[in-house]
Amino acid sequence: MNQRSDSKTLIVVAGPTAVGKTAAAIQLARHYNTVVVSADSRQFFREMTIGTAKPDADELAAVKHYFINSHSVTNDFNVGDYEKQALQLLDELFKIHDVVILAGGSGLYIKAVCEGFDELPVADPSVREKLNQELAEHGINHLQEKLKTADPDYYNEVDLSNPQRVIRALEVFETTGKPFSSYRTTNINKRPFNIIKIVLDMPREQLYERINRRVDVMVEQGLVEEVRSLLPYRHLNALNTVGYSELFDYVDGKTDLQTAIDLIKQNTRRFAKRQLTWFRRDKDVNWVDTAAPDLISQIIKIVKSEK
Secondary structure, three states: OOOOOOOOOEEEEEEOOOOHHHHHHHHHHHHOOOOEOOOOOOEEEEOOOOHHOOOOOOHHHHOOEOOOOOEOOOOOOOOHHHHHHHHHHHHOOOOOOOEEEEEEHHHHHHHHHOOOOOOOOOEEEOHHHHHHHHHHHHOOOHHHHHHHHHOHHHHHHOOOOHHHHHHHHHHHHHHHHOOHHHHOOOOOOOOEEEEEEEEEEOOHHHHHHHHHHHHHHHHHOOOOHHHHHHHHHHHOHHOOOOOOOOHHHHOOOOOOOOHHHHHHHHHHHHHHHHHHHHHHHOOOOOEEEEOOOOHHHHHHHHHHOOO
């Protein structure tokens, strides 16, 4: 540990989609007179705005945010790239601030900043080709079942609607014979700052209501039009994601609009469940009920006790 370790603190504000992370992160940043670094793997991309529930103009003006609209969907930007860039950024930010807020629901990206990863093996290209062929012939469900058998741990955490993520895990397994999840490092890389993890939660019914309402608002804000504007990029990994895949099917005439909207709600609820599964595995997190009237003062109390 270096000399800055005791004085610099990263407060992680995590939790499932629609739980209220953005508002809580902004209030905390204002309290500590600091900035917010996003750990939401979909909000990096400039072209995806409505479907990723980015902070709005007022929220972005309230405190400085990083890694929002920072990349194009045409950039190849993965979790390893994010780890490198986020750590470089934090190094700079901690020269100015004693506290920085890291906010988002992407467990893998939060883990990258807090702990890092083992180097993943390079997969045999012929294995990827074979898996892509299986995807084309048998569909995503077939690959999901293979993953469930090969690597149940990762199956419970990954965005199952993202074929690239599923294929990546399977190609590592088929190349090495070891599950993808086994490559997540057991030796945590010590970071030169304190890390305090807060996970926001709320009663399940309430969370699901918020998700359903948020999807309706996205549609009102023009999500269908946003998806149409992204048709030239639909083959890119960034767009194989909830809220976009379902509407590409609608645009293709494979389904009607109401069915697509209902599917977005259902798939987002499932995604929220997987996010919660991921965070429950982390014994270092502090769980806080978002509905608590004194939410921010509760978090500040936790930060004081852990510093």
